Amino acid sequence: MSLHALNRNQGGGIFRQIAQAREAEIKSLYRPGDTLPAETVLAERFGVNRHTLRRAVDVLIEAGLLERRHGRGTFVLGLIDYPISTRTRFTEQLESQGRSANTDIVRRLIVPATNGVARRLDLDEGEDLLFIETCRHADEQPFCLVSHFLPAREYAEPLSAYTGGSLHAFLQTHLHQRLQRVESLVTATLPQGDDAQLLSMPRNAPVLRVKSLNVREDTGAPVEYALTRFRADRVQLSVTV
Numbered sequence: 001m002s003l004h005a006l007n008r009n010q011g012g013g014i015f016r017q018i019a020q021a022r023e024a025e026i027k028s029l030y031r032p033g034d035t036l037p038a039e040t041v042l043a044e045r046f047g048v049n050r051h052t053l054r055r056a057v058d059v060l061i062e063a064g065l066l067e068r069r070h071g072r073g074t075f076v077l078g079l080i081d082y083p084i085s086t087r088t089r090f091t092e093q094l095e096s097q098g099r100s101a102n103t104d105i106v107r108r109l110i111v112p113a114t115n116g117v118a119r120r121l122d123l124d125e126g127e128d129l130l131f132i133e134t135c136r137h138a139d140e141q142p143f144c145l146v147s148h149f150l151p152a153r154e155y156a157e158p159l160s161a162y163t164g165g166s167l168h169a170f171l172q173t174h175l176h177q178r179l180q181r182v183e184s185l186v187t188a189t190l191p192q193g194d195d196a197q198l199l200s201m202p203r204n205a206p207v208l209r210v211k212s213l214n215v216r217e218d219t220g221a222p223v224e225y226a227l228t229r230f231r232a233d234r235v236q237l238s239v240t241v
Contacts, residue, residue, distance in 0.1 A: 018056035032078025064233030083238040086180040099139050106133040121222045128152035142199045147227040183213040206232045
């Protein structure tokens with residue numbers, strides 16, 4: 001028996017009525033991370049075939065309320081509160097909310113400094129930069145991508161030992177350098193390059209892009225320019241000074 005009376009003569013499609021009903025249930029009865037019943041179970045409850053039910057679920061996935069994980073089911077998503085301050089630590093912030101966190105290296109290259117990056121790091125245009133791109137996961141799902149740019153002459157060799165996790169914690173432990181953020185510029189944009197693939201998101205869904213400058217706490221010398229792309233449907237940024 002259906003838990004929601006469907007008007008089969010109403011325009012807009014049965015699947016949209018189911019999506020509206022499920023959205024109300026999810027917001028009142030479920031918490032982020034909860035698993036939805038199997039689609040066959042939900043199809044029986046609403047008295048529709050599995051194809052119609054799947055279309056309804058797809059509407060909620062596109063809206064950022066749900067995420068389908070291959071072989072594991074459909075999960076409820078929720079916004080992660082993520083503060084941006086002078087000393088934001090990804091792992092610490094997520095673990096304080098009871099979430100798992102890990103960081104993987106996507107690519108590592110030596111690239112020439114250009115335009116704004118060179119200016120922010122006080123480098124000559126064309127000077128070598130160490131470029132490290134990392135993918136951060138929250139609860140085993142892609143959360144954000146970070147492009148780190150640092151002067152290669154100082155950091156390429158010591159950071160060859162960096163294999164993942166907090167880059168700032170690595171610098172503090174191995175080079176005794178504490179960094180602090182002095183600039184954060186936030187904009188909304190569509191994912192570029194392979195960002196959508198790496199973040200497991202549609203190419204037409206927005207990301208929140210944060211441009212940051214991090215300097216040495218003791219000397220104020222610029223060390224890292226970072227470009228972070230957050231899945232906009234998974235994060236609520238709280239910027240403090």
